[in-house]
Amino acid sequence: MKPSLQQLTLTALLGLTLLHPAQAREYQAGTLVITDPYTRTTPPAAAVGGGFLSVTNNADTADRLTGGQVDFAETVEVHEMHMTDGVMKMRQLENGLEIPAGGRVELRPGGYHLMFIGLKEPLQAGAEHAGTLQFEKAGEVAVVFEVRDINAMQPPANNAPMNPAAMAADHLQAQPPASASGAATQAHPDTMNSNSQ
Numbered sequence: 001m002k003p004s005l006q007q008l009t010l011t012a013l014l015g016l017t018l019l020h021p022a023q024a025r026e027y028q029a030g031t032l033v034i035t036d037p038y039t040r041t042t043p044p045a046a047a048v049g050g051g052f053l054s055v056t057n058n059a060d061t062a063d064r065l066t067g068g069q070v071d072f073a074e075t076v077e078v079h080e081m082h083m084t085d086g087v088m089k090m091r092q093l094e095n096g097l098e099i100p101a102g103g104r105v106e107l108r109p110g111g112y113h114l115m116f117i118g119l120k121e122p123l124q125a126g127a128e129h130a131g132t133l134q135f136e137k138a139g140e141v142a143v144v145f146e147v148r149d150i151n152a153m154q155p156p157a158n159n160a161p162m163n164p165a166a167m168a169a170d171h172l173q174a175q176p177p178a179s180a181s182g183a184a185t186q187a188h189p190d191t192m193n194s195n196s197q
Ligand SMILES: [Cu+2]
Pocket: 079, 080, 090, 091, 113, 114, 115, 171
């Protein structure tokens, strides 16, 4: 029997679901819940990489994410990335990132992120790296960062207007997929220079 188009589509959707399982890693640390810590693949000579996760604070007082430690990089900083005059810039949050009472903060490409500085090795897709997050009140929290393929994460150009530029500028390590066409997904050299560490 020949499968209908509907069946084929359903099969394809199920396949995608299996590739991206819904169960994200979750870590409880007192009243904090840390969800889905991950990093992304880096090219061989990369000096830095980005770390992403979200933190929910169920306490009635704020906490702060101030840094962390990983085995694959010298230091971990908390950074903020934002558009200023059409240029993507980032800076270290020297006092850490506030996790408001009863709030949730997302660290993601193009926004707040951890910055892994002084990479000791390229990050390989599918690898998992143990590390810790440092919070002002909750203290040290052990997590595992999953390494995701940066090229597989490029969103369609017409999806979210901010994303292609943000991802390309994000730590300047983004390598556009071989099939990429159009300037939108290419890292802009000026942006890269102005963002250098
Ligand atoms: Cu950064």
